[in-house]
Amino acid sequence: MITTTGLTKVYRSRGREVTALDGVDLHVREGEVYGVIGQSGAGKSSLIRCVNLLERPTSGTVTVAGQDLTALVGRGPRAGRELRQARSRIGMVFQHFNLLSSRTVQDNVELPLEILGASGKARSRKALQLLDLVGLSDKAKAYPAQLSGGQKQRVGIARALAGDPKVLLSDEATSALDPETTRSILQLLRDLNRQLGLTVLLITHEMDVVKTVCDSAALMNNGRIVESGTVSELLATPGSELASALFPVSGDASGDDRTVIDVTFHGESATRPVISQLSRTYNIDISILGAAMDTVAGRQVGRMRIELPGRYEENVVPIGFLREQGLQIDIQDDRPVLVKEGAK
Template sequence: MITTTGLTKVYRTGRSGRSRGHEVTALDGVDLHVREGEVFGVVGRSGAGKSSLIRCVNLLERPTAGTVTVDGTDLTALAGRGRRAGKELRRARSSIGMVFQHFNLLSSRTVKDNIELPLEILGHSGQERSRRALELLDLVGLADKAKVYPAQLSGGQKQRVGIARALAGNPKVLLSDEATSALDPETTRSILRLLRDINRQLGLTVLLITHEMEVVKTICDSAALMENGRITESGTVGELLAVPGSRLAHELFPVDGAGTGPGGTVVDVTFHGDAATRPVISQLSRTYNIDISILGAAMDTVGGRQIGRMRIELPGPFEENVVPLGFLREQGLQIQIVDEPAAAAVAVADPVTEEPAGSTDQPAALTKDGAK
């Protein structure tokens, strides 16, 4: 549904007279693929290029190079050379809704009138605008707020109005620019539930940017990690959690803990599906009569599935634990050796399925757009 290829955005600042000014590369050849009907999250720290990316997707920012294709239409081919969008680009943009971080509601208009504004610009009749606005108010749970003004609403209610306005033109794609970062945790959860419900009811493709890992865990089907204007990891959340060495997986489920002393083997174990509810570690201990130290653990529900990570320490060096580690793999678990000497040994023996801890390379199991 959304594809960017070689997307580059360079900002030029401070140009005056003979001075060429300073160039800042916000996007550096971004390749991204968002499948139809999924919720895709782009996560990264401030300055990573997330906002530039989402604004280039609907061409609010014109890319310096590369292409943006939405629902089969190459938007960059429609952009033209002028600063203002042409008729064809405006028409294509009508299939893309945008939810902003700071709501951007008009204080002089009622809630209903704010939602009607995009339809007014598109030339719909007053009756059509009114009917659609009331439908959307009901959808976002604000049917009783049609005649009030934004100043009378809470932050969460304002964002619900912003979502309703973004849906006014029946878009196929919804873009969310840090839509929950200005909200308290409980309101954030309610807005995320609303976005997920809308995604399921309307079949919308949702692309959101965020710096909050909780957002990714709560509603995203797929995710990408963005750093210094580049996508460094991308894939479905399940794929990322299953790939040893994934930095996104570590951020989603941070599990730390140092070994109890020299001579042990420290292992990160990722649990999925049925394995998350089975007593696998206790079975391992009983089967091989070994004492296992649990150094850290995290468990949560992602996409309706229980997923967890655990850091454990097995007694003895790696060579003595090959069979117990094989037992864990047979149970459908993903493992990553944490201590460096053992990790190096595993990497040499099996470079495809295991990666040394701390690797920053692209996970071997994923391509750049997340496909296996």
């Protein structure tokens, strides 16, 4: 649904150059909620602004719903019109809502429809329908200043949906909100994704957001995507930074003569009693040092840090047993790499 290839953005200001995007290949499938996470300055906002051509990419291509938007940039009035039309099918939600304070809630939602040239009657019908969808039908005549942060963001979302977009882009839509309001806005985005089949690309720096609503995620660093995949793929990737940030576990070995391993449960393996099977089959006592279990996209996933008696060499067979059960195993070991198991 959204594909970028070799997307590069170099900002030039006062003789200085900043490479905000450095060859980004992004692929967001139709109907999924895709989260991009990364530290401040990683290039997240630049990416989203290049996807809807608010910002002109320095090089590379952006394709949304099968249309190459980059091919339309600067190609005369006809291409300009096509670009505007294509952009009206991409909704955008902002961190600070960007509502016009002199306009009522309804008039804010109608704004993109005015730009598209819809008649007054059609505009107001659509705006009221959208306000109902986001749970704000009673606030149509209110002004933004009379609303809470969460309500303002609902208006922002209703406005973003005015052009019947196939794609919704959200740049830190919840980072100005308290945790409870954040949850309700995320739930709304999830509902819209399901009800309208909307593809959502959202930028965040909060892991919880990814955990709550995303089907897939990418980690950005220095203008590049360094990891990406569905949440279950990430969990199944040895050493994935995103997976360990999503499900952080901690805990140290209780002595030298111990083996500490991180077990990642995902898919079917999450529901089988593997730890007690392991204990019974090999007659060993297992200590749980830390755990993080959660439901992601309706499936139970999580990690557990466990400790087995004896050194790694003595636990090769039980660890093999866990792997056979389809679990992802990462050995936590600070001894030299030679005795440490490599990736998989």
